[in-house]
Amino acid sequence: MSPYLAGFSRGFRSTVVAPGEMAVRMGFLVIVLVVMAALWTAAVDANGGSLEGYTRDGLLWYVFAAQAAVIAVRPRTVEEVGEEIGSGAVAVQMLRPVSVAGLRMAIEGGEALARLTAALLVGGIATWVLAGPPPSVGALALAVPATALGAAANIASQHAFGGVAFWLLDAKSSWFVYQKLVFIPGGMLIPLELLPHGLEVACRVLPFATMAYVPGRLASGDADPALLLWQAGWLAVLLVVALGVFAAGQRRLEVLGG
Amino acid sequence: MSAVAATLRTALADGWANRSSFGFQMLLMIVNDITWVLFWALFFNRVGTIRGWNPDDVYVLFSILLVSSGAALGLLANSRRIGQLAADGALDETLVLPVAALPHILTMRIDAALMGDLAFGPVLFLLAGHPTPERTALFVLGSLAGTVVLVGFLVATGALTLFVGGRGEQGDLGFNAILLFASYPLDIFGGATKVLLFTAVPAAFVTGLPARLVRDFDAATAALLLGMAAFFAVFGWAVFSLGLRRYSSGSVWMS
Numbered sequence: 001m002s003p004y005l006a007g008f009s010r011g012f013r014s015t016v017v018a019p020g021e022m023a024v025r026m027g028f029l030v031i032v033l034v035v036m037a038a039l040w041t042a043a044v045d046a047n048g049g050s051l052e053g054y055t056r057d058g059l060l061w062y063v064f065a066a067q068a069a070v071i072a073v074r075p076r077t078v079e080e081v082g083e084e085i086g087s088g089a090v091a092v093q094m095l096r097p098v099s100v101a102g103l104r105m106a107i108e109g110g111e112a113l114a115r116l117t118a119a120l121l122v123g124g125i126a127t128w129v130l131a132g133p134p135p136s137v138g139a140l141a142l143a144v145p146a147t148a149l150g151a152a153a154n155i156a157s158q159h160a161f162g163g164v165a166f167w168l169l170d171a172k173s174s175w176f177v178y179q180k181l182v183f184i185p186g187g188m189l190i191p192l193e194l195l196p197h198g199l200e201v202a203c204r205v206l207p208f209a210t211m212a213y214v215p216g217r218l219a220s221g222d223a224d225p226a227l228l229l230w231q232a233g234w235l236a237v238l239l240v241v242a243l244g245v246f247a248a249g250q251r252r253l254e255v256l257g258g
Numbered sequence: 259m260s261a262v263a264a265t266l267r268t269a270l271a272d273g274w275a276n277r278s279s280f281g282f283q284m285l286l287m288i289v290n291d292i293t294w295v296l297f298w299a300l301f302f303n304r305v306g307t308i309r310g311w312n313p314d315d316v317y318v319l320f321s322i323l324l325v326s327s328g329a330a331l332g333l334l335a336n337s338r339r340i341g342q343l344a345a346d347g348a349l350d351e352t353l354v355l356p357v358a359a360l361p362h363i364l365t366m367r368i369d370a371a372l373m374g375d376l377a378f379g380p381v382l383f384l385l386a387g388h389p390t391p392e393r394t395a396l397f398v399l400g401s402l403a404g405t406v407v408l409v410g411f412l413v414a415t416g417a418l419t420l421f422v423g424g425r426g427e428q429g430d431l432g433f434n435a436i437l438l439f440a441s442y443p444l445d446i447f448g449g450a451t452k453v454l455l456f457t458a459v460p461a462a463f464v465t466g467l468p469a470r471l472v473r474d475f476d477a478a479t480a481a482l483l484l485g486m487a488a489f490f491a492v493f494g495w496a497v498f499s500l501g502l503r504r505y506s507s508g509s510v511w512m513s
Contacts, residue, residue: 020427027431028438034451035438042446043305051305176286176371180293189297194304
């Protein structure tokens, strides 16, 4: 078995055998869905039943997919990567004959798959109860792989950001800031169509929209396969950047000494 | 100086020892808070007033939340870690001291990042809360009451670990639930959810009622808020004290 596949498998299994942590996350997801259902119901009611083409039910399915894609991913990877680099622990990982970033991302990918499966199941049921059936079954079918692509892009992006610690030697608490890039430019809290036009355009240029907005948009009923291509393109770019940042950072450590 | 004040002073001095890190973490939390303010600005810009709540009302609610969570989770950082401390056997080091256990545990650690909330909350109120002497007094009163409710609730849910075991997962869920519900205007919720916010997850007493008081003072609401703050202070203390009777040493080997 390739080391990356083994890492992916290890990540998946280690998450499945920790039901307490999983239960907390799924409980949190349900609470988020209840809160967002209340918020968007009030917002749509105040605007004649629709916001930029989003109905109440469409918005709730949007929130479900966007949240599922984000909650599947470890939130503090940026900080953890920074700590490993800052503390020198990464030097031990560099002794292995595999890519440090590649193995890390494989492990986190396995973890994310386990959480995403649970989130789609639990969140899907909760959303069905809150909003009724999805606006489009076909679009929802496209949203499922989109959540996986979104989670993968998020993992790669966090490694690219965290890898900056090779130069700064500290990424403490910076995950707060990264997280907020997914919240608003990523469309997790509010669909991009509801933002002022200039901000919407800027957010569509950034990669964060592929992590939450795209799964949400698909689940809301817009069955546009081009959205998946948009995600796949950014995922490829982010993977190259993450691996490149780590490779350059590791070379720097090798030159300067860990 | 009382033992509690001395413990808190030591915790503050410990956090302040690395000033650059302390300041950096506070700064990042303030950036985080500003992002939430931006979210509400964008939301209301597109949606308009919802169920009687306009942006300024929500900024007041958010500033109360920042002060309450900053005090409960920044100054009294262990309030959300009672379950984990119990599971790790880490209460031992407090139980051997000649001080009341709960106040000592609550004051022995601060969280620098969350002190950013405590700093930014009043600033947000001053900037967006239309402060008058009366509104400011109600803001302070509401924030204090909200802090007491939040700490009492977190201690109680964390202390459940002493009864049911685990590593405080129910405390984590309670923590996430109350902060999330407290972040949004009370009147968007209805039916069973609203009942929940006044009972099992008392987010209404952390931000909802305090914000309502700042907007429109009502003596009965103020009395209810203060009464619930007293109740949750006693409730948290009682659950922790009863749970402590079931606590057996973690037998943690220290080097």
